[in-house]
Amino acid sequence: MALPAAGTALEPVTFEITRADLVAYAHASGDHNPIHQDEEIALAVGLPGVIAHGMYTLALVGRAVGDWTGGAEVVELGGKFVVPVVVPADGAARVTVAGTVGEPNADGLVPLALEVTSDGAKVLGAPKALVRA
Template identity: 50%
Template sequence: MTLRRAEIAVGDQLPPLEVPVTREDLVRYAGASGDFNPIHWNERFATEVGLPGVIAHGMFTMALAGRLVSEWTGDPADVLRFSVRFTRPVVVADDGVGATVELGGKVAAINEDGTAKITITARSAGQGVLGGANALVRLAESHPAESHSEV
C-alpha cells in the first residue's frame, strides 16, 4: 500500500507510535547488531562512565523512528533517505517496565519530484531523544480514472 500523492497534504500527521523498550530488547538488539558495549546492559558500568543508567543503542532508537515512517508509507522501499541526530539517550530501567519511546511525524513538504519530506519527533521520559530527524519518502502518482470503452 504505497501512499498516493493526492492522499496527503503538508501538515498531515503520521499515526503516533509508542514503543516500550526493555532490557530484554537491548540484549536482543545487541545480539543482532553485534554491539555489546556495556553501557547497553551493565548499570554499574553505565553510571561509572557518567550516564544516568543503561541506555538504548542509538541505532535502535533510530530504527524505531524509521519504523514510524515505513509503517506509514506501507513499504520500507519508499523511504529514500532518513537521518537523525542523537540528542539524549533513552534510559532503560531494570524494573520490568523499562522505557517508552513516543514517536510522531508530520508531512513537512511535498516536492514536485513525487517525494515528501517527513519530520519526526521522538521522546522518552518527557524529553526529546532525536533531533533533526527527517525522512524523504517516495509517493505514488494518483491513477487517473480508468476509462471504460466498449470493445
C-alpha cells in the same frame, strides 16, 4: 499506499524498550557496547544508567515511517541522539514517534517532519526522514 496531503499529522506511535530488547538488538546489530547492558559500566563512564542504543531509537523511527507509508522506500533517515533513553532494569522505557507529512521536494520525495520523545523529552535532534511515496 499514497501518503496523505502535506501538513497532515500522522498518528503518533509509542514503543516500549526493555533491557531484554537491548540484548536481542546487540546480537542482531553487533553492537555489544556494555553501556547498553551493564548498569555498573554505564554509571562508571558517567551515564545516568543503562541507555538504549541510539540506533534502537532510530530503528523505531524506521518502524513508524514504515507503518505510516505502507513500507515506502526510505531515501534518507537519520538524527542526532541528544538525550539518552534510560532503560530501567524492570519495566520499560517508552519512545513516542510523531510525524507530519511535508511538501514533496523537487525530486518528488516526501519529507516527514518528526518528533521523537521519551518521558516528555525530545531524544532525537534534527531528525530526518525522506521517502519515495
